[in-house]
Amino acid sequence: MSKPIIICVDDEKIILTSLKNEINDTLKSMFYFEFAESAEEALELINEIKDGVDIPIIISDYQMPGMKGDELLIKTFKNHPNSRRILLTGQVTKEGIINIINNANLFSYIAKPWEKENLMLTITEAFKSYYKDKQIKAQKIKLEKLNQKLEVLVRERTEKLKESDLKIKTLLNETLNGVIQTFVALITNADEKFKTKSLRLEELARIIASEFYPNQIWEIETAAKLSQLGCLTLDKKILRKYLVGEFLEEEEINVVKLHILQSSEIIGNIPLFDNIRSGIANIYYNDNEFESTNNISKVLRVIIEYDLYNPLEKNKTELMYTMENSPSIFENKYVHILKKLKITNSLNKTDISVKELQVGMQLAEDILDAKGNILFKHFDEIDVKTLKTISYFSKRNNIIEPLYIYM
Structure with a gap:
């Protein structure tokens, strides 16, 4: 690896010789030195230095024939921005110093004649500053490469986790669907009319969910089907009337509603059914609870009430009027959808x-x-x-x- 080079520029040879001797006495053979007697010569010299060779320090006089030192240092900044620039002179103005600081990142200004200790201290600090920055940049590049490798590893790991997660979700969905099908089979085997009612409620739920909650269709449909589980234990007489749509006394209706709520207890311990369980459990919310009630409960409240009182489209006008005029119980936008339905006994x-x-x-x-x-x-x-x-x-x-x- 080539030694770093210190560039010294002054139109007086005696100054250049003095610089070399004083720097050599202190820093010995740590550097190569290149000398130029004009700014133009210095630029040519710098251009000839091979890429990869460090130029940690450029020392230049200010007052020289032709191009002055401040212009030289500004020009070198374009191709060697990390080099530390030191200006030697006894004639530079305050404005000149500010110009170099702003446009060439001047490291230090030393007045002529200089004191050797001050010059060596400045050069030593410039050297340390240059290599400290270089080390930081090298570490930054290394860190960026490590980050890139880490990002690749994270992406690969994430993809594997996604694949694993997809398998788990698929298995879980299959399990959940199996549980649902088992419950539906229980309902169907109990009475064929149960299947008809379950499918009708499922379709009513799908109609409303598709319109207003496309991301919750599965949950709302499932809640509609499973809301009938509790009715399996209904008194046979009430169950028959409930399924075929016969007139139910107010007391019988309350019994049916109680059994519907019991459906939430049956599915209470099934993982990932919390929203569905809560939706069924809170169907019969109070007027003052309307705003805080979840979407599933509101949809179920409308479709179950609609199906309960309107199994064969009897008294539909009266039912719709009652529901539309109870906005704190029945969500009006759902009622308007159901109002469009012509057939209600089979969907x-x-x-x-x-x-x-x-x-x-x-x-x-x-x-x-x-x-x-x-x-x-x-x-x-x-x-x-x-x-x-x-x-x-x-x-x-x-x-x-x-x-x-x-x-």
Whole structure:
């Protein structure tokens, strides 16, 4: 590795010789020295020094023929910003010093004639400062490289954790779905009509959740299905009336509601079901609790009440009026969605072709053209004009099939 070079610039040879002797006496053979008798010569000399060779210190006189010392030091700053610059002179102005400090990062100014001790102390401090900065920069580069390696390792580790996490989530979801299917099977095996009611509540929940809470569809649908678990222990007479939609006395309705709330206790110990359990447990909140009640409870309150009092679309106008005028119990935006439903005793969604579509059917999903534009919206009832329009689009292969309707 080449020794570092100290550049000394002065138009007087005697000054250059004196500098060399005094520096050599103190620092001995730690450096090479290069001397120039003008600023122009110094610039040529610096340009000839190979890349990778340190120039820790540049010492220059101020008053020289041609280019002065301040201009020289400013020019060297462009290609060697880390070198420590020392100005020797007895004639420089205050403005000149400020100019070099601002534009060349001047390390020190020494007046002529100098004292040897002061000169050596300044050069020694400049040398230490230069190599301290160099060491810090080297450590910074090393640290940046280590950080880059660490980032790669973190990314790789994160990807592995994601893969592992995905496997765990998949297994957990499969387990949860298995638990749900087991509960649904219990309901279905108890009475076939239970399955119909469970599916109807699930579809009502999906309709509202899709409109307002797309990120909670699974939770709200699941809560709707599992809210019926407690009804398995209902008195047989009340259960039959509840499932087929017969008129229930107020006392019987209260018994049904109590059993619905008991569903939350049945699923209470299942991991990750906290929101669902809480949603079922708080269905029958008080008026003053409306604002603090979660979305699941509010949706369940509306759909269960709707299904309980309106199993065969009896008294729908009266029911809707009551619900719309109870905003502290029933969320109005949910009620407006249910108000659009034509069929309430069965909300089984099925797919059909355009040829199978008939007047009076109700859409279970939007009808889209080939470009994805909505032609007719979810809940729209098919009339003669609508049927003709859909047939027209279908003949021109400009409609997405199958269509989905409620049966």
